[in-house]
Amino acid sequence: MTAVPADGLDAGAEGADRAGGAAGADGGESYRLNVDGFLRTVNGASIGDSLLTVLRDTLGVTAVKDACEQGRCGACSVLLDGRLAASCTVLAADADGTRVVTVAGLGGAGLARAVRAMFLAEGAVQCGFCTPGFVVAVTDLLTRHPDADEEEIREALAGNICRCTGYGRILAAVRAVQAERGALRSGDAHSSGETQRHGETQRHSDGGPDGW
Amino acid sequence: MGGEAVSGGIGRSVRRPDGPDKASGVFRYAGDLRVPGMLHARTLRSPHPRARLGRIDAAAARRLPGVAAVVTAADVPGVATYGLIVADQPVFAAAEVRYAGEPVAAVAAVDVATARRALAAIEVDYEPLPPSTDPERVLAADAESLHPAGNLFREIDIRHGEPGVDGPVVVEDRYVVGMQDQAFLAPEAALVSPAADGGVDLLVATQWLHSDREQLAACLGIPENLVRLTLAGVGGAFGGREDVTLQIHGALLARATGAPVRIAYDRVESFLGHPHRHPARMWFRHTATADGELVSVQANVVLDGGAYASSSPAVLANAVTHAAGPYRVPHTRLRGVAVRTNNPPCGAMRGFGVPQVTIGHEAQMDRLADALGMDPVELRIRNAVRPGDVLPTGQVLGAPLPARELIQLVAARPLPPPPTADVTGLALPGGLPAAAEPGRVRRGVGYALAYKNLLFSEGMDDSSAARVRLDLTDDGTPRVRVHSACAEVGQGFVTIAGQIARTELGVEQVVLAPADTAVGSAGSTSASRQTWMSGGAVRGACVAVADRLLARVARAADLPAEVVEAPRRTLRIAAGHIVGVEAGLRIGIADALAEGPIEADYTFHHRRTTALDAEGQGDPHVAFAGAAHRAVVDVDIDLGLVRVVSMALAQDCGTVLNPLSLRGQVEGGTAQGLGLALMEELITVDGVVVNPTFHDYLLPTIADVPDLDFVAVTEPQPDAPYGVKGVGEAPTCTATPAIVAAIRAAVGRDLRRVPVRPQDLVDLPTRPDLPTGSDLPTGSDVPAGVDVPTRAGVDPAGGASTA
Numbered sequence A: 001m002t003a004v005p006a007d008g009l010d011a012g013a014e015g016a017d018r019a020g021g022a023a024g025a026d027g028g029e030s031y032r033l034n035v036d037g038f039l040r041t042v043n044g045a046s047i048g049d050s051l052l053t054v055l056r057d058t059l060g061v062t063a064v065k066d067a068c069e070q071g072r073c074g075a076c077s078v079l080l081d082g083r084l085a086a087s088c089t090v091l092a093a094d095a096d097g098t099r100v101v102t103v104a105g106l107g108g109a110g111l112a113r114a115v116r117a118m119f120l121a122e123g124a125v126q127c128g129f130c131t132p133g134f135v136v137a138v139t140d141l142l143t144r145h146p147d148a149d150e151e152e153i154r155e156a157l158a159g160n161i162c163r164c165t166g167y168g169r170i171l172a173a174v175r176a177v178q179a180e181r182g183a184l185r186s187g188d189a190h191s192s193g194e195t196q197r198h199g200e201t202q203r204h205s206d207g208g209p210d211g212w
Numbered sequence B: 001m002g003g004e005a006v007s008g009g010i011g012r013s014v015r016r017p018d019g020p021d022k023a024s025g026v027f028r029y030a031g032d033l034r035v036p037g038m039l040h041a042r043t044l045r046s047p048h049p050r051a052r053l054g055r056i057d058a059a060a061a062r063r064l065p066g067v068a069a070v071v072t073a074a075d076v077p078g079v080a081t082y083g084l085i086v087a088d089q090p091v092f093a094a095a096e097v098r099y100a101g102e103p104v105a106a107v108a109a110v111d112v113a114t115a116r117r118a119l120a121a122i123e124v125d126y127e128p129l130p131p132s133t134d135p136e137r138v139l140a141a142d143a144e145s146l147h148p149a150g151n152l153f154r155e156i157d158i159r160h161g162e163p164g165v166d167g168p169v170v171v172e173d174r175y176v177v178g179m180q181d182q183a184f185l186a187p188e189a190a191l192v193s194p195a196a197d198g199g200v201d202l203l204v205a206t207q208w209l210h211s212d213r214e215q216l217a218a219c220l221g222i223p224e225n226l227v228r229l230t231l232a233g234v235g236g237a238f239g240g241r242e243d244v245t246l247q248i249h250g251a252l253l254a255r256a257t258g259a260p261v262r263i264a265y266d267r268v269e270s271f272l273g274h275p276h277r278h279p280a281r282m283w284f285r286h287t288a289t290a291d292g293e294l295v296s297v298q299a300n301v302v303l304d305g306g307a308y309a310s311s312s313p314a315v316l317a318n319a320v321t322h323a324a325g326p327y328r329v330p331h332t333r334l335r336g337v338a339v340r341t342n343n344p345p346c347g348a349m350r351g352f353g354v355p356q357v358t359i360g361h362e363a364q365m366d367r368l369a370d371a372l373g374m375d376p377v378e379l380r381i382r383n384a385v386r387p388g389d390v391l392p393t394g395q396v397l398g399a400p401l402p403a404r405e406l407i408q409l410v411a412a413r414p415l416p417p418p419p420t421a422d423v424t425g426l427a428l429p430g431g432l433p434a435a436a437e438p439g440r441v442r443r444g445v446g447y448a449l450a451y452k453n454l455l456f457s458e459g460m461d462d463s464s465a466a467r468v469r470l471d472l473t474d475d476g477t478p479r480v481r482v483h484s485a486c487a488e489v490g491q492g493f494v495t496i497a498g499q500i501a502r503t504e505l506g507v508e509q510v511v512l513a514p515a516d517t518a519v520g521s522a523g524s525t526s527a528s529r530q531t532w533m534s535g536g537a538v539r540g541a542c543v544a545v546a547d548r549l550l551a552r553v554a555r556a557a558d559l560p561a562e563v564v565e566a567p568r569r570t571l572r573i574a575a576g577h578i579v580g581v582e583a584g585l586r587i588g589i590a591d592a593l594a595e596g597p598i599e600a601d602y603t604f605h606h607r608r609t610t611a612l613d614a615e616g617q618g619d620p621h622v623a624f625a626g627a628a629h630r631a632v633v634d635v636d637i638d639l640g641l642v643r644v645v646s647m648a649l650a651q652d653c654g655t656v657l658n659p660l661s662l663r664g665q666v667e668g669g670t671a672q673g674l675g676l677a678l679m680e681e682l683i684t685v686d687g688v689v690v691n692p693t694f695h696d697y698l699l700p701t702i703a704d705v706p707d708l709d710f711v712a713v714t715e716p717q718p719d720a721p722y723g724v725k726g727v728g729e730a731p732t733c734t735a736t737p738a739i740v741a742a743i744r745a746a747v748g749r750d751l752r753r754v755p756v757r758p759q760d761l762v763d764l765p766t767r768p769d770l771p772t773g774s775d776l777p778t779g780s781d782v783p784a785g786v787d788v789p790t791r792a793g794v795d796p797a798g799g800a801s802t803a
């Protein structure tokens, strides 16, 4: 396999630029995937392999997690041309011509950075195996609905299983991102208090003593 | 540096050191590990729950291009069996298969597809035998023995007080709990490499490196020092990684091929490959005075351990010793058996035997309140244990255990607003796809109180070792290096260890060495024990390092020895410095380290407990933690769908080392209890698991779990480091019965079976091929588990009875 820079974009969730023209399959079982902004040639994969299998086992992109292979847990979430998908339910060969963005390709700035930062600040990461999928799903949700209310958040994230956290801190992280980005409705004193606290840069990641 | 306390110490919501890598996808879990030239391994499993095993012909599989090795029972050089407590489980089935899913062979090949083809090419002669799947029948005099060790893993009979003393108010019933799975999110995986010295190196996701090593060495027939394990990234555990699963298979293949082997399970194999939570059948009889004082409790618990022992004997001890709950009861007779069947093996899962009995005793407390015409909260307050009380085992309850305060606190939390007619969508039972008609929703409120033992019990001299080194980085900054074999599975030990080291040594920079077998055992990441045990070990090692550091400074400053000796110590460590209170001394830690690093080992032991005697008496548990939940549910009375509206929890947490981490543990524990109440059940038909996928085994999602209203009681545990208590298990025990109680209150049915299914709430036809759990233990005068007749006319599936 080879890796060549494709479009060089900071692959934000908003983008839907296709690099499809450059990624035409040249017949047989060899095709190319645009993964996180790099054109990757896939050789030797079986034609029935899922995108998840090709990402992890053929291309070594292990940032995408494999927990059910049935589309039931969201651990393998990616963006396909900017749309949220469970990569275990997509044939890799069908992703030829689409832009695949994993958690690793969401970029180090902007919304995805805020989502990751708040997952850490709010304690939404325990074993962390669900986290890459959640970060993709939350980034997608807040791209489309920056001010999603609680019911919309719960509905949008119901395809992502977390076995460790019980979801409380994940919900808190989503709300904290919204608060930080000024998307929450005004007049919510508790949330604006949180904004202040989380706005601080803390060298030792040292939160307050009164976390409950 | 102005402040005296170093930042990032204990008591603060310090963030996880592994968090950034986990959130960016860089963190390597066991299943993410790859090395050049590695082979891929897969396991062949029996489709039959019981069969005589004839010839295994792997010749065709071995001839397939790309197949490097096939191993079976014939290739195990050492002991043929393994196990956490007793080695009764074959590495590969030999002569007889005892559960559907039991490993028969394993294959290593150049890729996964070839390994799968090789599995299909192995010919196995099975002669199916009738499986024994009813845990109440396997101890009958005429029952067939399923294993040379017999069908009884353990029997416990606790007698306390006077036999036959009853109160005038009596409630008696039977309860069934289904088989829950840990369903940690990252399936089992390991990377196993053969070593030049004839040993083997494993990178593996496990809960207990040294226990794995002991079992691996025995089965491989090589000394333990040739078996080296390093913890790979672990994606959750919850008890499901306490047993060996793929470790020995992978090691056999690595040694057979001389190549590194990646062995990994997919979700189906994960469901079949590790032991589950024991299904339980339980009978309880509670009696009380007319004004609501408990007089006697009798219980009879049957745990289905499945085909092999795993931790069944210890799970049973927990179930039976906790069967009366955290209540003062003068007269108790608590019995139980853990038995062998041809069902899947069961072992450790969060709560370890206590969730099952809590479901029973809390249902009984509600029934008793009903019979007395008393408020269920009031009944619990009246009977709650207090420190100094004698428990059914004769153990005197230590402090703190604020059972009464917990139930009072949780009952005082504000209730959610009542359901209104205009709610829609997720706010209704069934959520978006099947939302109830607003007028057809009933609200219920339920409570549960429990206590759960902490650490290992029954006389085990459990310990944890840690090594701490204080040195300077290349740029001269002081740094603490902590080495512990504690398995970080998501619970946050890596965070806590750093907080402890910062607090004790006044140094901000802490690095954790990889958890491995190069250091002494830290014991298992289970039994709510690691913050106490391995936290205690890290603290002990840090204190030893600090003592040497202070002694060095005192020597250099020509101060008398007593300035570093308790109780007259006047030298101490502050943030980054050693300060002398009277001597006016202030020396940077970095300066004190100029003459060399300081290193110390420490092994932490908890107080000694004792085994149970023939009457079930002793001092079996180190300590307990209490919890009380209140659940509020809405039930769709047409479709039998339940929505948990709110959960409140009051928990006895000891000193809190990391509030954010605590919150994560209690929320996660609550969600797993919610799953057991409403949806999580691994269903077997004639011993075969019929739903081993995430499509069919339902887990709570963010749409199912409400925000948790949490109150922590933080009275320190006197004999624990900093006064900590383990916090992960207690809320799992209480969440389930509180939700079931709330559903009972909403619909007015008895609900003796958990999980509660729609057909238990409305009269829907039940599929005849699914077990209803209709055979239950009964009668206090029947020997535990032996040939128990069932009482006619009771359908524990709940279809026929109403309160």
Ligand code: FES
Pocket: A052, A065, A066, A067, A068, A069, A070, A071, A072, A073, A074, A075, A076, A077, A086, A087, A088, A089
């Ligand atoms: S692995 Fe794709 S949804 Fe679970």
Ligand code: FES
Pocket: A124, A125, A126, A127, A128, A129, A130, A131, A161, A162, A163, A164, A165, B185, B235, B236, B490
């Ligand atoms: S943090 Fe472990 S599954 Fe979510």
